[in-house]
Amino acid sequence: MRSRIMFAMGLTLAVFAATAAFAVGPKAYIGLFKDNAVAVVDTAENRLLTTISIPPGPHGLAVTPDGRAVYASSDGDTKVSVIDTATDSVRSTIEVGKSPHGLAITPDGNTVLAAVFGANAVVFIDVVSNSVRGQVNVTSPHNIALTPDGRTAYVAAQGKGALALVVVDVRSMRQTESVPLDKTPRALNVSRDGKKLYFTLAGVDAVQVLDTGTNQIVKQVPVGASPHHPLFTLDGEKALVVSQGPGVLTVIDAAKDEVVGTVKVGTLPHWIAVGPGGRFAYITNEGSNDLSVVNLDTLSVVATVPVGNAPRKIVVQPAATREMSGAAKTGPAMSGPATAVATGIAGFVFADTVRIKAGQTITWTNNDPVPHTVTSDDGLWDSGDIAMGRSFSKRFELPGTYAYHCGNHPSMQGTIVVSAAM
Numbered sequence: 001m002r003s004r005i006m007f008a009m010g011l012t013l014a015v016f017a018a019t020a021a022f023a024v025g026p027k028a029y030i031g032l033f034k035d036n037a038v039a040v041v042d043t044a045e046n047r048l049l050t051t052i053s054i055p056p057g058p059h060g061l062a063v064t065p066d067g068r069a070v071y072a073s074s075d076g077d078t079k080v081s082v083i084d085t086a087t088d089s090v091r092s093t094i095e096v097g098k099s100p101h102g103l104a105i106t107p108d109g110n111t112v113l114a115a116v117f118g119a120n121a122v123v124f125i126d127v128v129s130n131s132v133r134g135q136v137n138v139t140s141p142h143n144i145a146l147t148p149d150g151r152t153a154y155v156a157a158q159g160k161g162a163l164a165l166v167v168v169d170v171r172s173m174r175q176t177e178s179v180p181l182d183k184t185p186r187a188l189n190v191s192r193d194g195k196k197l198y199f200t201l202a203g204v205d206a207v208q209v210l211d212t213g214t215n216q217i218v219k220q221v222p223v224g225a226s227p228h229h230p231l232f233t234l235d236g237e238k239a240l241v242v243s244q245g246p247g248v249l250t251v252i253d254a255a256k257d258e259v260v261g262t263v264k265v266g267t268l269p270h271w272i273a274v275g276p277g278g279r280f281a282y283i284t285n286e287g288s289n290d291l292s293v294v295n296l297d298t299l300s301v302v303a304t305v306p307v308g309n310a311p312r313k314i315v316v317q318p319a320a321t322r323e324m325s326g327a328a329k330t331g332p333a334m335s336g337p338a339t340a341v342a343t344g345i346a347g348f349v350f351a352d353t354v355r356i357k358a359g360q361t362i363t364w365t366n367n368d369p370v371p372h373t374v375t376s377d378d379g380l381w382d383s384g385d386i387a388m389g390r391s392f393s394k395r396f397e398l399p400g401t402y403a404y405h406c407g408n409h410p411s412m413q414g415t416i417v418v419s420a421a422m
């Protein structure tokens with residue numbers, strides 16, 4: 001009888017451990033400007049996990065499509081720090097020049113662009129070698145937005161007498177155009193179809209809409225006082241923008257360029273990120289030192305997370321990183337056939353080999369702006385097209401090794417190793 005009780009207790013603890021191992025969702029990384037650190041938040045439980053010290057003035061953030069690294073610039077220094085998301089520690093730094101501001105990463109994950117304000121340059125960082133491979137001169141660059149194909153960068157230039165949106169060809173690393181402005185540009189983002197650029201201007205209480213075909217401003221969308229960061233949702237149907245005066249998140253119909261809703265967040269909201277699947281938005285509040293988690297279906301704040309002093313930029317890992325953690329690779333944390341495994345597709349790459357037990361289900365979520373498939377090499381299953389933000393699930397009953405690929409992009413390949421259930 002005692003042995004049965006002990007076995008039952010052990011089984012319960014094993015199931016609990018397996019569940020706990022997967023409680024950590026994709027992590028959010030937040031630059032704490034006054035703490036000289038990056039906060040790490042678990043988006044599954046909306047709780048602060050740790051903080052990572054970096055050089056003074058955390059400013060820009062960019063996460064690689066596979067979620068394994070976060071790049072963080074420090075505008076009080078000359079460095080971009082490379083954070084390993086498996087250990088949440090700085091694994092290297094890159095010298096880019098005085099006072100680096102905003103960062104952006106190309107969709108293929110190969111290049112990080114750094115707006116180096118004090119050096120009057122946009123610097124191109126090779127992700128493989130983590131070294132600078134070139135630059136283009138831009139006067140006082142602040143933030144950067146990339147088109148979905150990664151070929152064109154729009155740079156908010158804040159130089160005295162040279163206020164502009166500077167257009168840069170990423171492949172050739174050269175300026176192709178400059179759109180002069182009469183106000184200081186702040187933050188900017190390109191729509192999912194690449195046809196519009198939303199950006200904000202200091203002292204103008206409206207989001208500017210630029211036609212990327214003509215590089216002409218075609219509309220203004222009135223929002224709250226002092227709008228800052230605009231961001232398009234994963235499905236491209238809506239745009240989000242924070243207004244620092246009233247402390248609100250405004251939702252805009254991206255097709256009509258019209259406001260369709262607002263939600264009150266914290267004090268002095270600064271930046272926005274959208275989590276995998278596109279259901280939740282994460283807003284940093286510089287004045288109230290916290291993070292607002294907004295359900296975009298109900299337009300309501302579902303959690304407020306204290307994170308540290310003066311949170312500014314934020315990025316969220318793609319879903320692909322959940323199975324990449326050390327716990328996921330060790331085996332025991334994967335035990336228990338009831339455990340579901342979430343993985344993702346990002347940057348035209350499947351996650352590394354996924355190891356599961358027989359009876360477990362894997363769910364793939366597409367974080368890329370184009371459809372992908374999850375197709376068995378042996379013809380055992382085919383997901384069909386998975387649109388951006390959509391998912392496909394497959395339960396594996398029999399042990400074995402299963403190779404799969406994307407039917408639309410055959411170079412994308414993945415492997416699943418299924419071991420016998422305990």
